[in-house]
Amino acid sequence: MNNPKTKKNLLVIEDEADILFSLKSYLESEGYEVATAENGKEGLTFLDEHPMPALILLDMKMPVMNGWEFSEAYRRKFSLRAPVIVMTAAADAEARAREAQANGWLGKPFSLDEINSQLQKFLGAQ
Ligand SMILES: [Mg+2]
Incomplete structure (x- = not known):
C-alpha cells in the first residue's frame, strides 16, 4: 500500500486534453500526486510556485510554449x-528527446508498460 505522505509528485505538461486526462488518471491510480499544465509556459509557472516534482512528463508540440x-x-x-x-509522436522520438536534452522518452502512442518502465527507471519502486 502507498503511504499518502510519501507520494511522489509528477508534473505532466500536455496540450491534448484526452491524453492529459488519461495519463493523470492512470498515474494517480498508481499512487502518484499529479499536477498538470497545458503548455510549457504553464509548466514553468507551476515550477516557480511549487517544489520541484520528482519527474516531469513533457509533450513537445504545444501552443504558447512548446517542449523545446x-x-x-x-x-x-x-x-x-x-x-x-x-512524449512525442515523432518518428524519431529519441532524437527529439536529445534535442530537448531530456532524460528519457516515450513514443506516442505508448503503452502502460512503457510508462511503467520509465517510472521505474527514474523513480524506482513506488
Ligand atoms: Mg501536443
Whole structure:
C-alpha cells in the first residue's frame, strides 16, 4: 500500500486534453500526486510556485510554449532539476528527446508498460 505522505509528485505538461486526462488518471491510480499544465509556459509557472516534482512528463508540440522552448527555459531557470521524459509522436522520438536534452522518452502512442518502465527507471519502486 502507498503511504499518502510519501507520494511522489509528477508534473505532466500536455496540450491534448484526452491524453492529459488519461495519463493523470492512470498515474494517480498508481499512487502518484499529479499536477498538470497545458503548455510549457504553464509548466514553468507551476515550477516557480511549487517544489520541484520528482519527474516531469513533457509533450513537445504545444501552443504558447512548446517542449523545446520549455526545456531551454527550464534548464536556464532551475539548477536542481527533475528528470524530464519527452512524449512525442515523432518518428524519431529519441532524437527529439536529445534535442530537448531530456532524460528519457516515450513514443506516442505508448503503452502502460512503457510508462511503467520509465517510472521505474527514474523513480524506482513506488
Ligand atoms: Mg501536443
